[in-house]
Amino acid sequence: MAEHPAYPVGLRLTGRRVVVLGGGQVAQRRLPALIAAGADIHLVSPQATPSVEAMADAGEITWTKRPYEDGDLADAWYALIATSDPTANTAASAEAERHRVWCVRSDDADAATAWTPATGHSAGVTVAVLTTEAKGRDPRHTAAIRDAVVEGLRDGTLVAPHHRTRTPGVALVGGGPGDPDLITVRGRRLLAEADVVIADRLGPRDLLAELPPHVEVIDAAKIPYGRYMAQEAINNALIEHAKQGKSVVRLKGGDPFVFGRGMEEALALAEAGIACTVVPGISSSISVPGAAGIPVTHRGVAHEFTVVSGHVAPDDERSLVDWASLAKLRGTLVVLMGVDKIGKIAETLVAHGKPADTPVALVQEGTTAAQRRVDATLATVAETVRTEDVKPPAVIVIGEVVNVGPGLHK
Missing domain, CATH: 3.40.1010.10 (Tetrapyrrole methylase, N-terminal domain)
Known part of the structure; x- marks a missing residue:
């Protein structure tokens, strides 16, 4: 049998009897998938890990608290043999062979009639990877292939578009x-x-x-x-x-x-x-300051942050921002789309009580290869934008957090 590869197949175990021998770490790893498959699971083991015991307490499996006995695999469709007793494993494997029950053995894969593939899931698809040779099986290599395929499906680098089931x-x-x-x-x-x-x-x-x-x-x-x-x-x-x-x-x-x-x-x-x-996406209001070494909150410095749009000036009748109230806040102010209006914004904040020396950082093209950070204060930011030729898109951070990590990513 070792000269031929395993034949891959998906078992439909809903409502069908599955016997698991042994309640240790192997069972703990395999049981969740069997439960998800809807199997009628019978565990035979004198002990079990706390996680396996919790599954029994929740009614997800039926637990018989004793060692394996001949006849335990009667009427089973599938068996997982994972006890710490090699003699019991061999006897159970022989019973499975007599009753034509597909059987996985954790201690001796070559003596089993079935192997458990390395499996992963992505967007309604199950990826199962099996080694083609019985001898020299490398579970880590198999798992690595599984992980690479699943990760590719998840992040889109492995393109597998739907055809029949895709919904416009x-x-x-x-x-x-x-x-x-x-x-x-x-x-x-x-x-x-x-x-x-x-x-x-x-x-x-x-x-x-x-x-x-x-x-x-x-x-x-x-x-x-x-x-x-x-x-x-x-x-x-x-x-x-x-x-x-x-x-x-x-x-x-x-x-x-x-x-x-x-x-x-x-x-x-x-x-x-x-x-x-x-x-949802990662908002530039948090990620761009972070990429420039600026935390929008910091213990002892800022317990709040406010995000506002600066696409219209404070004195524009279309503005919905209460700039006077913002000037009184002690936390961080993040302004998006405000590069060309920052002079008027700074002037308004100072007029309503914000200290003119409040630190300001402008992060242009944040998180890209062209990212740059320009620092100023409310008093100097308008001139700094002009002299440094700061262009949109740029995220503007106003507050003491600008100085928390001086020199970072400038």
Whole structure:
């Protein structure tokens, strides 16, 4: 038998009798999968680990507290032999052979009639890896292959798009602050499976180059007709492609619901009857300061942080920000989209009581290869932005946390 490879098969054990001999670490590792499979599990062992005992107490398995006896495998469909007694294991294996019960042995794989593959799960798929040779089996190598395949499926580097079961719709994916490694695992997987990607200029652009040739990439930044009409055009594009039965990803920078107009798109999709999935992203309001060595909170320095949009000036009638109240807070203030308005913002904060020497850091192109940090104070930040030629996108951090780690990542 050792000259031939094992034949792989998936056992459907729901409601079927499975016997596990031994309640030690092997059983502890294998039982959860058998429980998940819906098997009728009977454990035979005089002792069990606390975790296995908890499974019995919860009614997930039936535990007979004694050593193995001949006849324990009667009417079983599958058996896991994992006792510490080699004699009992050999006898149980012989009983399994007589009754034609598929049997796994933890102490002697070559004497078993079945092997347990290294398994992993991703997006409704089970990956099972078996060594083809009985002699010289290397469980660590098998597990490493399993891990590589599962990780590839999870992060989208191993592209395996759905065909029969794929449901058309739109995923609003937060791409994170810019570094392609900071997109979530789920976001990257959905991106790899997309037919159409509508991308913001602040999304992780490097990921677009990895998409298969058939994927249509639409640059949302180039959709015409001005800011309001551009959003309406984006909504229409999402709806149009989804109604064509395509899988659509709306790739945004940061998080879709942090100044990303994600809810506007979600509402438009709901009104059109289009299924929508929201995949949160790492917000630049926290990640970019962190990448520049600035904690938005720090013990004894800041017990709060506030994130505001600076896309309109404090004296603009469209502004919804209470700058006077923000000036009185002792914590950290993070301003997004505020580079061209920072002079007026700083002036307003100082006018309402914020000390003019409050530290300010501007982090441009955070988490990317072009990242740079420029430091100033509320009194000097407007001139610093001009002389240092700070350009969007940049995250502005105002507060004493700027000086917590001086010199880091500048």
